[in-house]
Amino acid sequence: MLPFILKRLGLAALVAFTVSFISFSLLFLSGDPAAALAGETASGEDIEAIRRLYGFDRPMLVQYGEWLFQALRGDFGESYYFKLPVASLIADRLSVTMTLGVCGITFALLTAVPLGVVAAIRPNSIIDRIALFLSVAGQAMPSFWFGLILIVLFGIKLRWLPPSGASTWQHFIMPTIVLGYYAMPAIMRLTRAGMLEVLNSDYIRTARAKGAGEGRVLFKHALRNAIIPVVSLAAVQMGFMLGGSIVVESVFALHGAGYLAWESIARNDLPTVQALILIFSMFYIIFTFLADVLNAWLDPRMRSS
Amino acid sequence: MSQLQENAKPLLSVRGLTLDIPLASGTLHAVRGIDFDLHKGETLCIVGESGSGKSLTSLAIMGLLEKNIRRSAQTLDFDGVDLIGASKRQMRTLRGNRIAMIFQEPMTSLNPAYTIGDQLVEALRLHRKVSNEEARARAVELLEKVGITAAASRLGQYPHQLSGGLRQRVVIAMALMCEPELIIADEPTTALDVTIQAQILSLLVDLTKEMDVAMILITHDLGVVARVADKVGVMYAGALVETGPASEVFGAPMHPYTRGLLHCIPQPGKTKRGEKLGTIPGIVPSLIGEVQGCAFRTRCPHVVEACRGEIPERGTPPHEFLCVHADGARAAEGEPA
Amino acid sequence: MALQPTIDPLLEEISGPTPRQILRKRVRGHMGLLFGLGVVLLLVVVAILAPVLAPHDPYLQDLGNRMVKPIFMGGTWEHPLGTDHLGRDYLSRLIYGARVSLLIGGVAALISGVIGTAMGVAAGFFGGKVDAVVTFLINVRLAMPVVLVALAVVAIMGGSLQVVIGVLGLLLWDRFAVVMRASTLQVRQREYVSAAQAIGASTPRVILSEIMPNIVNNLIVIVTLEMAHAILLEAALSFLGLGVQPPTPSWGLMVSEGKNMMLFEPWLVLIPGVVLFVLVLAINLMGDGLRDVTAPESRS
Numbered sequence: 029m030l031p032f033i034l035k036r037l038g039l040a041a042l043v044a045f046t047v048s049f050i051s052f053s054l055l056f057l058s059g060d061p062a063a064a065l066a067g068e069t070a071s072g073e074d075i076e077a078i079r080r081l082y083g084f085d086r087p088m089l090v091q092y093g094e095w096l097f098q099a100l101r102g103d104f105g106e107s108y109y110f111k112l113p114v115a116s117l118i119a120d121r122l123s124v125t126m127t128l129g130v131c132g133i134t135f136a137l138l139t140a141v142p143l144g145v146v147a148a149i150r151p152n153s154i155i156d157r158i159a160l161f162l163s164v165a166g167q168a169m170p171s172f173w174f175g176l177i178l179i180v181l182f183g184i185k186l187r188w189l190p191p192s193g194a195s196t197w198q199h200f201i202m203p204t205i206v207l208g209y210y211a212m213p214a215i216m217r218l219t220r221a222g223m224l225e226v227l228n229s230d231y232i233r234t235a236r237a238k239g240a241g242e243g244r245v246l247f248k249h250a251l252r253n254a255i256i257p258v259v260s261l262a263a264v265q266m267g268f269m270l271g272g273s274i275v276v277e278s279v280f281a282l283h284g285a286g287y288l289a290w291e292s293i294a295r296n297d298l299p300t301v302q303a304l305i306l307i308f309s310m311f312y313i314i315f316t317f318l319a320d321v322l323n324a325w326l327d328p329r330m331r332s333s
Numbered sequence: 334m335s336q337l338q339e340n341a342k343p344l345l346s347v348r349g350l351t352l353d354i355p356l357a358s359g360t361l362h363a364v365r366g367i368d369f370d371l372h373k374g375e376t377l378c379i380v381g382e383s384g385s386g387k388s389l390t391s392l393a394i395m396g397l398l399e400k401n402i403r404r405s406a407q408t409l410d411f412d413g414v415d416l417i418g419a420s421k422r423q424m425r426t427l428r429g430n431r432i433a434m435i436f437q438e439p440m441t442s443l444n445p446a447y448t449i450g451d452q453l454v455e456a457l458r459l460h461r462k463v464s465n466e467e468a469r470a471r472a473v474e475l476l477e478k479v480g481i482t483a484a485a486s487r488l489g490q491y492p493h494q495l496s497g498g499l500r501q502r503v504v505i506a507m508a509l510m511c512e513p514e515l516i517i518a519d520e521p522t523t524a525l526d527v528t529i530q531a532q533i534l535s536l537l538v539d540l541t542k543e544m545d546v547a548m549i550l551i552t553h554d555l556g557v558v559a560r561v562a563d564k565v566g567v568m569y570a571g572a573l574v575e576t577g578p579a580s581e582v583f584g585a586p587m588h589p590y591t592r593g594l595l596h597c598i599p600q601p602g603k604t605k606r607g608e609k610l611g612t613i614p615g616i617v618p619s620l621i622g623e624v625q626g627c628a629f630r631t632r633c634p635h636v637v638e639a640c641r642g643e644i645p646e647r648g649t650p651p652h653e654f655l656c657v658h659a660d661g662a663r664a665a666e667g668e669p670a
Numbered sequence: 671m672a673l674q675p676t677i678d679p680l681l682e683e684i685s686g687p688t689p690r691q692i693l694r695k696r697v698r699g700h701m702g703l704l705f706g707l708g709v710v711l712l713l714v715v716v717a718i719l720a721p722v723l724a725p726h727d728p729y730l731q732d733l734g735n736r737m738v739k740p741i742f743m744g745g746t747w748e749h750p751l752g753t754d755h756l757g758r759d760y761l762s763r764l765i766y767g768a769r770v771s772l773l774i775g776g777v778a779a780l781i782s783g784v785i786g787t788a789m790g791v792a793a794g795f796f797g798g799k800v801d802a803v804v805t806f807l808i809n810v811r812l813a814m815p816v817v818l819v820a821l822a823v824v825a826i827m828g829g830s831l832q833v834v835i836g837v838l839g840l841l842l843w844d845r846f847a848v849v850m851r852a853s854t855l856q857v858r859q860r861e862y863v864s865a866a867q868a869i870g871a872s873t874p875r876v877i878l879s880e881i882m883p884n885i886v887n888n889l890i891v892i893v894t895l896e897m898a899h900a901i902l903l904e905a906a907l908s909f910l911g912l913g914v915q916p917p918t919p920s921w922g923l924m925v926s927e928g929k930n931m932m933l934f935e936p937w938l939v940l941i942p943g944v945v946l947f948v949l950v951l952a953i954n955l956m957g958d959g960l961r962d963v964t965a966p967e968s969r970s
Contacts, residue, residue, distance in 0.1 A: 046810045168947050172910075172922075177940075237436075252446045316813075
C-alpha cells in the first residue's frame with residue numbers, strides 16, 4: 029500500500045504545482061494587471077508607478093517563481109485592499125468555511141446514506157420515490173435561490189432562525205442545509221446504486237443462506253461494501269463544497285473564506301484572489317488524496333495489492 | 334442403502350412444488366408441480382438443461398427466492414418442519430444450520446470485505462453459542478478437512494487472495510460448519526477449471542458420505558451424476574420428468590428426454606468406438622402463459638396427439654416418469670421395455 | 671403420427687419489435703423524458719420567438735409603475751407578472767432571460783463538449799502517454815474551484831455574454847473528458863474496431879466511423895447535463911454580480927435585483943428562481959431519460 033500512497037502523493041504534488049501556475053497566470057489575462065489595479069480613471073504615470081511598486085514590470089515567470097517561493101513559506105503577500113498579510117487574513121476566515129464544510133457534508137451524509145439505503149431495499153416504494161424526487165430537485169436547485177427562500181421563510185416570516193451572520197450555531201443551520209443539499213443528490217444516488225448492486229450479489233445470498241438475519245445482511249454484509257465508494261465521493265464532494273461555499277457565504281453573509289474571495293474579486297485584490305484559488309485547490313487535492321487512501325484502506329482488494 | 338430407507342420417513346419431502354414468476358408478458362411457470370423425497374445421507378442429483386428450473390428449486394427449498402417469485406406446494410417438509418408455513422425466524426434457524434447451501438460462483442459468493450476466518454466463524458456463531466476462539470478452532474479443523482494447507486494462517490486472508498478452487502473449498506467448509514443434515518450444492522464445480530472440478534467434487538462427495546449428510550447436487554454434468562448419485566431427478570422445462578435410483582435411471586431410462594440426454598454423452602460399454610453422439614434437436618419451449626401437456630413434445634420423436642393433454646405418471650416407485658407412452662416409447666427405440 | 675410443429679402453441683416464435691420500435695415505446699413510456707423534452711422545447715420556442723411573445727420591451731423603464739404586483743397577487747393583465755424595481759415588465763424580462771440562459775448553456779456545453787470529447791477520445795483511443803497527460807489535465811481542472819475561477823476571470827475581463835460563455839466553456843469540459851475516455855476505452859476493445867484496423871482503416875477513420883457512433887449516446891447525455899450545469903453557474907455568477915451585467919435580462923441577475931425587496935415583494939425572487947429551477951430540472955430529466963431509453967442497463 030505504501031508505494032500506492034507515494035505515487036498518489038507525487039501526483040497530488042504535481043497537480044498542486046500546475047494549479048498554482050494556472051491560478052497565478054489567470055490574473056495576467058487582462059494583459060496589464062497594473063492598469064486593472066489602478067482603475068479606469070488612472071493616468072499613465074499612475075499605472076507606471078503601480079507597475080513598478082508591485083513588480084509587474086518584471087518577466088511573468090520571475091514573478092511566479094518569487095510568488096511560489098513565498099507561498100511555500102506561507103507568505104502570500106499583502107492584500108491591496110485590507111493592507112494586511114493575505115495569509116493571516118485567510119487564516120482568520122477559514123474556520124467559518126471549514127465549519128460550514130464539515131456541517132454541510134455531515135448533513136449530506138446523514139440524509140443521503142439512510143435515504144439511499146432504504147430506497148435500495150425497497151425500490152419503487154414511496155421512500156424510493158421521495159429520495160429520487162429530492163435528488164432530482166436538488167440537482168436543479170440554484171443554491172443561491174434556495175438560500176434566499178430559506179431566509180424569507182425561516183428567517184423573516186417564521187423568525188425561527190437568524191437570517192444572516194455567523195455569531196451563533198443557529199446561524200449555521202440554513203447555510204448547512206443549502207450547502208449539504210448541494211452534495212446530497214450525488215451521494216444518495218451512489219448509495220442507492222451501490223446497495224442495489226451489492227444486494228444482488230452472490231455473497232449476500234451466501235449470507236442469507238448462512239441464516240443471517242435481514243439486519244445483519246443489510247448492515248454487516250451489504251452496507252460495508254456499498255459504502256466504500258460513498259466515502260471517497262464524500263471526500264471529493266467536501267473539496268467541491270469548500271470551493272462552492274462562496275455562493276452560500278455571500279447569500280447568508282457568513283464572513284468566511286468564500287465571502288472573502290467574493291469581496292476580493294470585486295475589489296481587484298489580486299494577491300488575495302490568487303491565494304484563495306490556490307488554497308481552495310489545495311483543499312480539493314488533499315481531500316481527493318485522502319479519499320484515495322481511505323478507499324484503498326477500506327477495500328481489502330486494494331489494501332493488499 | 335436406499336432400499337432400506339425407502340420406508341423410513343424422508344428427511345426432505347417435496348410434493349407439487351410450483352414456482353411462478355409474474356412477468357410483463359405473462360406468468361412464467363418456471364417450476365411446475367415437482368415431487369421428490371430425500372432420505373438421510375442420500376445424494377440426489379438433479380440434472381437438466383439451463384433454465385429447466387433446477388436452481389430455482391434449490392432456492393425454493395432454502396426460502397431464498399426473489400420476492401416476486403410465487404412459491405406453492407402441497408408438501409415442502411424438512412424433518413417435520415413445514416417450509417411453506419415456516420416463519421422467517423424458523424427459516425433462519427434452519428438455514429446454514431441444518432440446511433446449508435453451496436453456490437456456483439466461488440469467485441463472488443464470499444464477501445470481499447471480510448476475511449475467510451470472519452466468514453467461517455460467522456457461519457457457526459449465528460447458530461451456536463460458542464466463543465470466537467472455539468469457532469476459529471472449528472474453522473481451522475474444517476479448512477484442514479477440505480484440504481487447505483496452513484489453515485490457521487488462511488483465516489486472516491481475504492477472498493480475493495485465494496484461487497477459485499481454494500475459495501470453493503472455503504465455501505464447502507463454511508457449509509459444513511454447523512454439521513448440517515442437508516447440503517444443497519448448485520453446480521458447485523461449473524465455474525472452476527476443469528482440472529480442479531473433479532477434485533472439488535470428490536471432496537464434496539467424500540465429506541457428505543463421511544459426515545452422513547444428505548445432498549441435493551444440481552448439475553448438468555451426467556458424468557458426475559453417474560459417479561455420485563444415489564437418486565437422480567431429470568428436469569425438463571420446469572417438470573421432473575423422471576426420478577429414480579441412479580442405477581435404474583441410467584440402466585433403463587424411461588423418459589424419451591432422459592434417453593436423449595444419455596445419448597449425448599459417451600457411455601462405457603454402450604457407445605461404440607467411432608459412433609456419433611446424439612443431440613436433441615429443437616429448443617426448450619417458452620414457459621410463459623398456460624403450459625399444457627408434455628413440454629418435451631416439440632422435440633420428442635415419439636410425439637402423438639395425446640401429448641397435448643394430461644400426462645399420466647408411469648412406472649413404479651421409486652422409479653417413476655411422466656409420459657403418455659406406457660413404456661416411455663422404449664420399444665419404439667428398440668430398447669427392452 | 672408426427673404433428674406439424676408450427677401449429678403447436680409452445681413453438682410459436684415471438685417476432686420481436688425492431689430497435690426503433692423499442693426505442694419509441696421506451697420514450698413514450700418515460701414520463702421524465704417526455705416532461706423534460708416538452709419543457710425544454712417550449713422554452714426554446716419561447717426564446718426564439720421572444721420579440722413576438724414579449725408584451726413589452728424588456729429594457730423599457732417606467733419609474734411610475736415600479737414593482738406592480740403580478741396578476742395572481744391582484745395585479746392587472748397589463749403586466750401579468752408585474753414589474754421590477756425599475757418598472758420593467760417582468761414577463762418580458764423572463765422571456766428574454768430564457769434566451770440568455772439557453773444561449774449560454776448551449777454554447778458553453780458545445781465548447782466544453784468539443785474540448786472534452788477530443789481529450790477523452792484521444793486518451794481512451796491512444797492510451798499510454800496521451801492518456802496519462804489527459805488524466806493529469808482532468809485532475810488539474812477538477813482541483814480548480816469553478817465558481818471562484820470563473821468569477822475572477824469575469825471580474826478581470828469584464829462581464830459580457832461572450833466572456834461568460836467562454837469561461838464556462840473552458841471550465842466545464844471535465845465530465846466530457848472523463849465519460850468519453852471511459853466509453854472509448856470500452857468500445858476500443860470490441861472486435862469490430864480491431865477488424866477495421868486489420869483491414870487497414872486509418873486512425874481518423876476508425877475513430878470517426880467505428881468509435882464515435884458507439885459513444886454518441888453517452889455524449890448526448892453529458893451535453894444535456896453540462897448544459898444544465900452551465901445554466902446554473904451563469905445564474906450564480908450573475909447573482910453574485912460578476913456574470914452577465916445589467917441591464918441584460920438574466921434570471922440570476924433578476925433574483926439578485928429582487929433580493930433587496932424580497933422582504934416585501936418575495937415574488938420578485940420567487941418567479942425567476944422557479945423558472946430557472948424548472949428549466950434545469952427539465953434538462954436534467956431529459957438527460958437522465960435519454961440515458962434510460964438508449965442504455966437501460968447503465969441506469970443507476
